[in-house]
Amino acid sequence: MSTTECKIASSVVPDELCLNALPRFLGRHYMEGESLVYDWAARLCRSYEGGHWNFFTLSNDGFYMTPSNMGRVHVRWHMNGYGDMMGADAFGITVTLFALCHLAEKTLDDLIIGRYHRLREFASQHVEAANILRAID
Template sequence: MTSEAQTCITSAVVPDELRLNVLPRYLGRHYLTGESYVYDWAARLCRSYQGGLWHFFTLSNGGFYMAPADSGRVHVRWHLNGYSDMMGADAFGVTVTLFALCHLSEKTLDDSVIERYHQLREFASQHTEAANILRAID
């Protein structure tokens, strides 16, 4: 194994009783804005999005993301880069959280939010639907 080999980043769902601490821990004082951005981006990227329960995930590299609890596939479309395709709920969650973190980092210029974006982007590149996620955020 070379030093350039990529370390496998794992995700773990946050138990319901620990959910309240997730966003303040990862987004600090921006947690309410960050959460609203996730739901807003979900609606922007998926016309059929109607809200619902979301799971929170922590990443072994220190990052996090949110994903809809519904495990179905959704149609995702982003007109600014021409992306239009189906993806699973977990990949959709990663995609939406990346858009939200990018938006939040532009608004706040907070280094910790920028770090969260890069941690999730690193995980996204290893996701089973990496090609789809990366095309959507390009």
């Protein structure tokens, strides 16, 4: 059975382990990757004002981040005409996908490219998959 046929599970990373999450998933690019997540959050959501983020690991060895201080938000991306509401979890997945894509294009690092594809696979199973996939298209 392929991983696309299996449900991918997500688990929140406890706060005391968050410092190790990005180095684990992004290797030497972890500082730039974190900065890109926050930058993309601001680009995609006018109401984003920073704050605490939660980290999630995926059973397929992927990860993503979500803002912990947001509910449903309006997300807009002018480059593809996307504009709609989504929950904080879907927003975090979308932002992390944009950041990973940006970082993968910049670094051409197979580790980062793999993380993007693992998260996209999870995104396709998410309850808000249609919105996430439209936003990143």
